[in-house]
Amino acid sequence: MFAISLGEDGAEMRPLEPWRAEEFLAHMDRGREFVGQYIVLPDFVTDLESCRSFLHSYAEKVAADAGRIYGIWTGGKLVGGVLFRTMDVEQGTAEAGCWLEPSAVGQGLVTRAARVIIDWAVEERGIHRVEWQVSAANEASIAVARRLGMAKDGVLRESYLYRGTRHDMEVWSVLAPEWRAAKQASYNG
Known part of the structure; x- marks a missing residue:
């Protein structure tokens, strides 16, 4: 199994696979209320079976080259994750997402992990x-x-019905040429 270092603080990113369902459930239980403020994930992964099923659905996405999910660990503890909820290689599009439990907020973990997966998607998958x-x-x-x-x-106005309330959703994006230019500028700066 592989792990990708996210920096000198020892944080790392690894594939979040079905055999990690117990660890994923414990992580979700620690952050359920916090994570659930904006995303539906904690409402769907409530017990070992649902965690295993969720992670299995991403294993199927990996096999179909249609998505990915990675956990973020600090000090050997799963504290969050990043994913490609959707990925269409033929069309050249992907939707990234993330979550963190409260103990991991403010450390730049999601930004570092998202950079890794976006760079992979742009440079390796086109x-x-x-x-x-x-x-x-x-x-x-x-x-x-x-x-x-x-x-x-x-902004997609009131497009997301979540827990009985309609929410505005913002859509942000980066295009491959912009990503590469920003990466080059950071190497030169």
């Missing part, structure tokens, strides 16, 4: 456009999109 869809109220996730060099494409 993805041209990576989207980031986020609740307009989720300031932390919007800040990640900005740090990733994404542009705000627009």
Whole structure:
């Protein structure tokens, strides 16, 4: 099994596979209320069976080259993750997402992990456009999109019905030429 270092603090990213369902459930239980503020994930992974099923669905996406999911670990503990919820290699598009439990907030973990998966998607899989869809109220996730060099494409007004309330969703994106130019600028700067 492989792990990708996310920096000198010992944080790392690994594939989040079905055999990690117990660890995933414990992680989700620690952060369920916090993670569930803006995304539906904690509502679907509530017990070992649903965690295993969710992770298995991503294993199937990996096999079909239609998505990916990675966990973020600090100090040997699963604290969050990043994913490509959708990935269409033929069309050159992917939608990235993330989550963190409260103990991991403010360390730049999602930004670092998202950079790794976006770079992989652009450089290895030929993805041209990576989207980031986020609740307009989720300031932390919007800040990640900005740090990733994404542009705000627009707002889908009241498009997301979540826990009985309609939410505005912002769509952010980065195109492959923009990603490469920003990466080159950081090497030269």
